[in-house]
Amino acid sequence: MSLVVIGGNAAGLSAAARARRIDPHLKITVLERGSTISYSSCGIPYYVEGRVHSLDELVMHTPEYFRRERNIEVRTGTDVAAIRHPQRELSLAGGERIPYERLVIATGARAGNAGIRGADQPHVFTLQSFDDAERMKRFLQDRKPKTAAVIGAGYIGLEAADVLRAHGIRVTLFQEDDRILGVRDAGLRQALLARFQRFGVEFRPNEAVRTIENLSVNGVEAGVAVVAAGFQPNVELAQDAGVEIGQTGAIRVSERQETNLHGVFAAGDCAEAIHQITGRPAYIPLGTTANKTGRVAGANAAGRRERFAGVMGTSIVRVCGLGAGMTGLSPSQAAAEGFDAVSAAVEARERPSYFWGTQTRVELVAERRSGRLLGGSVIGERGVAGRTNVIAAALQGRLRADEMEQMDLAYAPPYASVWDPLLIAVQQLRKLID
């Protein structure tokens, strides 16, 4: 039996490694177009920032590691030109043919450029690949720009703005609509903007960018520019082979991560996932999901029957030292999805002042009638990931607000307040539930 995986990053390598663990005899080949495998693309901004000294630090494993330790053949610089499923074979760009019995498509995503003119100039970057990061870092060192434009206020845009202002550069952040981190919620926006303002980052909502000029964007001086206009799943190869694409534009998969072609699986940033709160397919490309869906795809490709439950859309980003975590639906997302939702936001100290407690903002969203939790966000300087994850776990356990109110959370003065901001938020939320 042979398994071929297209793509040598989070999803592809998770699939290959899991399949190997399940079946020691499977012939497993991973084909990667680029020169590097197994790298943390989420770490790229921190290389440009200067905290990561070498891009090698972001590489977890080499092809040699997989060959030696896992008996997995990894071929880099290997471009798949076509999937011929009726023949169960791939043809490479050079003409070589590679047969498969099971296939995992993990072709990832690429930075979208939203049709912006001038995005190919040498002072424009995307923070999405090692080459781009290397080029940007050199540009910042050599040219020492004083002003920057960041286009897109998703998490990559926010990280880019943060990295640039850490270099002492005056940053303007453009967003074509009024969303920030993909949501339209005033409270969340206000908290982030207050922080940006304090650090000299100017936010310009409802301002689309059509063209990046030589040294300016929409009339604002910009010696360097980052286009962070979202991701586009790499689906062309799959689509040409007859793999079905979902409404989100990414590959449609079953809960077993199988595509419409029998024996062909897809995972990671090229595939959709079911959003557990809405029950509908969503496209939220993240490294954690890539790892999990890769594992499930690999297990099923190796003959197991496993399912992926779907995503909650949990994410976290750091903006000028402030953490912003989200999971499930925001108030505006819940409304847009047709839920009759209520929400409550509180600010409270996350631990006593004698342990340098800081104010943390927690917002929770629930269904008005059932009280079922739909989502939440946490903004603060400490304990943000933990609290966001508690909400994610509560979502997964399908807890109602009245159940959440009795959560037995850990308390000791070095770590928490006796009334955790989460519990204070739930108390407020409960008052709004029928």
Add this chain to the structure above:
Amino acid sequence: MSLVVIGGNAAGLSAAARARRIDPHLKITVLERGSTISYSSCGIPYYVEGRVHSLDELVMHTPEYFRRERNIEVRTGTDVAAIRHPQRELSLAGGERIPYERLVIATGARAGNAGIRGADQPHVFTLQSFDDAERMKRFLQDRKPKTAAVIGAGYIGLEAADVLRAHGIRVTLFQEDDRILGVRDAGLRQALLARFQRFGVEFRPNEAVRTIENLSVNGVEAGVAVVAAGFQPNVELAQDAGVEIGQTGAIRVSERQETNLHGVFAAGDCAEAIHQITGRPAYIPLGTTANKTGRVAGANAAGRRERFAGVMGTSIVRVCGLGAGMTGLSPSQAAAEGFDAVSAAVEARERPSYFWGTQTRVELVAERRSGRLLGGSVIGERGVAGRTNVIAAALQGRLRADEMEQMDLAYAPPYASVWDPLLIAVQQLRKLID
């Protein structure tokens, strides 16, 4: 309608405040034996340590606040001598009688001394009251002891040891059996002991202390001693009035926090609570539980019908900079409770090394056949409370290991690893489940 609350701390004041919110017309009186109300006893070690400069910092509200802002009458220095339930009245030590229609007993707990001789000497403390803390702080300043004995390796004992070693004192920690933090699990113990050793705290398990000598304990020099031999619920007043005491020695209550006497509720450290994993009554006195059970007692005393779901036994303690969090059952507790349980422990970095990631130990316990999560512990330097709380939330949602494996946890390099130690632990755990 009148409500009387005996006890002016976490449970009692939570009950009074909640009852007031529900019924603006209720006559509410709180009777407190001591001179101070509404204080954080968990903060006391940090006063002795020196981080909290004045005990006033640990007081949240004054009787005047409750009178003025909440229309709640709080009488300090008021000792209740007897509850005469047939007459629906209390008699105070001075003879005064106070009628009630609803009563909340929130008499708390006192430090046990385990029958140790010599515990009344001036160099022996319990870290349990403001008076004791004041006395201990003065003793450390005036006498500058170089050696200390701490008797009991529960969380108060561990905090006491930590406070004393922070004063540069050589500490010996005695425990009558082999438990630490109430559990008998080698992995947890090893991690804590390694830290204690590094900071010069000597642990002597299986060594009961019968007598505290003038300057030594069991032959070990001790210029100061702390007795941290657990808590004893203050149930005598209730018991004399015919309130039923449970097998744990604390007041037995219904899920509405009502005692066997109609209209008489109990909450906080004087009462039992149902352990949600075992389904049996447990006595785990903690401030968080006191607040929650107080709220439920207050709501029901004011005419609502609310229930307290019970506790998970979630706790956290800091030992020489290391956090140790626990929730649900430990492996040894699960076995003792008759579960056919499996457990897995892992050590993994909680974030990338370029964000100073540190090793975190996560242990998870599940039922072998169903895979249902039974408990877990987290030990590390960062993110311990958050991860412990995620396990607590998973317990509350009754998640199985295979469900937990797909938890959508927040990831970004400043906050987490792409494979969180929690998820790595779940993956190991799953391999052990039938």
